[in-house]
Amino acid sequence: MFSFFGKKSSAKTAKDRLTIAIMSDRKNTTAFPFMEDMKREIIEVVKKYMGVKAIEIKKEIEDGVEALSIDVQLEGK
Amino acid sequence: MGIVIAVISGKGGVGKTTTTANVGLGIAMNEKRCVVVDFDIGQRNLDMILGLENRVVYDMVQVMDEEVGLKQALIKSKISPNLFFLAASQTKDKSVLESKKILKLINSLRDEFDFVILDAPAGIESGYEHTIEFADRAIIVVNPEVSSIRDADRAIGILDSKSQKVKDGEEVLKYLIINRINPKMVQSGEMLSSEDILEILSIPLVGKIPEDKGIIDASNQGKPIILDTNSAAGRAYSRISARLCGEQIAMENIELPDSSLMQKIKEMFQ
Numbered sequence: 001m002f003s004f005f006g007k008k009s010s011a012k013t014a015k016d017r018l019t020i021a022i023m024s025d026r027k028n029t030t031a032f033p034f035m036e037d038m039k040r041e042i043i044e045v046v047k048k049y050m051g052v053k054a055i056e057i058k059k060e061i062e063d064g065v066e067a068l069s070i071d072v073q074l075e076g077k
Numbered sequence: 078m079g080i081v082i083a084v085i086s087g088k089g090g091v092g093k094t095t096t097t098a099n100v101g102l103g104i105a106m107n108e109k110r111c112v113v114v115d116f117d118i119g120q121r122n123l124d125m126i127l128g129l130e131n132r133v134v135y136d137m138v139q140v141m142d143e144e145v146g147l148k149q150a151l152i153k154s155k156i157s158p159n160l161f162f163l164a165a166s167q168t169k170d171k172s173v174l175e176s177k178k179i180l181k182l183i184n185s186l187r188d189e190f191d192f193v194i195l196d197a198p199a200g201i202e203s204g205y206e207h208t209i210e211f212a213d214r215a216i217i218v219v220n221p222e223v224s225s226i227r228d229a230d231r232a233i234g235i236l237d238s239k240s241q242k243v244k245d246g247e248e249v250l251k252y253l254i255i256n257r258i259n260p261k262m263v264q265s266g267e268m269l270s271s272e273d274i275l276e277i278l279s280i281p282l283v284g285k286i287p288e289d290k291g292i293i294d295a296s297n298q299g300k301p302i303i304l305d306t307n308s309a310a311g312r313a314y315s316r317i318s319a320r321l322c323g324e325q326i327a328m329e330n331i332e333l334p335d336s337s338l339m340q341k342i343k344e345m346f347q
Binding site: 009010011012014015017018019021022025026029 | 222223226227230231234238263265266267268269270273276277
């Protein structure tokens, strides 16, 4: 009975942490449901025109600005 | 036309296979023809929980590949004449699953049975996606614990975007089972309550199962705990099975202190 001593119960902490984690999980999957398809298509297009070693596509959020960064590593000669 | 229910959880080890076995048997005990199918290719376990491991000759992959007929591969339970079991392949891996073949298998099971219960593999990979692909409904099993609930939410997200029913513009009916509840810990604020979990996941509840040592004993023997009418978990599974068959049974409150004032005073002196 932690509440008697004014300490937050761990169940309450779990609920708060879960609520926030799940909200952010849901946002990431529902905001860009096409992400996986788009990634695959971009990779196909780039590969069509140049030799590609690796492609990395990331969605970043920094200071409230959302950005999509595409890193293309070209095949070295 | 039978109803296809996938049993899912996201996280492993929360009681998915135990739930499949008990709910399957419970539905059969309600006079419905029921088949339970192990979709966990490569990690066959449902056979042991049902006590049928020595009777597996053919598996569902062989049925899908048309190496054997469905009737040959179905194993009839000794416990209930209404319960049948179809084993997972133990030697192959998840990559053998193909949508077209799965649909054909599920449709032939639908024709034969009132309920088709699919035990999904843990995780949210292709094996999981194939299990939920043609399901009409889903049972989501969680433990009152952060990682289980978060993983379940991800699994629900995939269910709501990748199942055929959703693609056809319909909804997959969901039933939440909260497993391994420790009433004392809920009362002392050390464990998430079912209200907390319902608020976070916002899907309908079909039953709560208390933590029960008898579950291990039941799986040791290959006799699902629903057969033990003295066990709290067994009785919880009976109520869930009846609800799934359409019976209206009030939700139990296993989280309330069950002891009288006198018992509490006794406990204080123990």
